[in-house]
Amino acid sequence: MIISITGTPGVGKTTVAKLLAEELGYEYVNLRDFAVEKGIGVEKDGELEVEVDELAYYVERDLKGKDVILDGHLSHLMPADIVIVLRAHPKIIGERLKERGYPEEKVKENVEAELVDVILVEAIEEHENVIEVDTTGKTPEEVVEEIVELLKKGTKRRVGIVDWSEVYDEITPYLRLGIR
Numbered sequence: 001m002i003i004s005i006t007g008t009p010g011v012g013k014t015t016v017a018k019l020l021a022e023e024l025g026y027e028y029v030n031l032r033d034f035a036v037e038k039g040i041g042v043e044k045d046g047e048l049e050v051e052v053d054e055l056a057y058y059v060e061r062d063l064k065g066k067d068v069i070l071d072g073h074l075s076h077l078m079p080a081d082i083v084i085v086l087r088a089h090p091k092i093i094g095e096r097l098k099e100r101g102y103p104e105e106k107v108k109e110n111v112e113a114e115l116v117d118v119i120l121v122e123a124i125e126e127h128e129n130v131i132e133v134d135t136t137g138k139t140p141e142e143v144v145e146e147i148v149e150l151l152k153k154g155t156k157r158r159v160g161i162v163d164w165s166e167v168y169d170e171i172t173p174y175l176r177l178g179i180r
């Protein structure tokens, strides 16, 4: 089974994906490394730009039928059996990306994306089996435990569990609107 772990940059995909792969005894696959290995995509300003359909072709060809945890912010656009969308309070995204040294514009872009559920909406458009997990205030281990419990219960779809508009005031400092 292919389980995609997706979400806004900085939400904790790699951390959770590696732990979950270990917990389930699945192979961990980082989508960016996978693309480089297949020789697809072009490096642009330190980012690998890939053709989503081309990447999906190789995922289908090489990973279908295997037990894999697919880590990456494009993994919800891949042929997966279940998509786990990680969420976090946009403030957490802002702080982590700032810590990582992202330019202000990029921090704001990703905080905004988390605020308006960009990845969740894309995942729901692509897949029926989408599980949303709020990681706010949870350790990576607690997040993995929650995911394992949901999978054990046979949960295939759980969405609409966060609404960051309620905390809008707390995140305006990170938003474009916050720039003066």
Ligand SMILES: Nc1ncnc2c1ncn2[C@@H]1O[C@H](COP(=O)(O)OP(=O)(O)OP(=O)(O)O)[C@@H](O)[C@H]1O
Pocket: 007, 008, 009, 010, 011, 012, 013, 014, 015, 016, 073, 096, 135, 138, 139, 140, 143
């Ligand atoms: N549940 C958590 N609690 C506290 N810190 C966390 C948690 N999950 C991840 N982190 C920390 O947040 C940072 C980003 O985590 P990670 O690299 O896994 O995110 P990501 O979504 O894979 O990012 P990217 O998409 O940019 O690769 C790391 O410093 C990680 O240690």
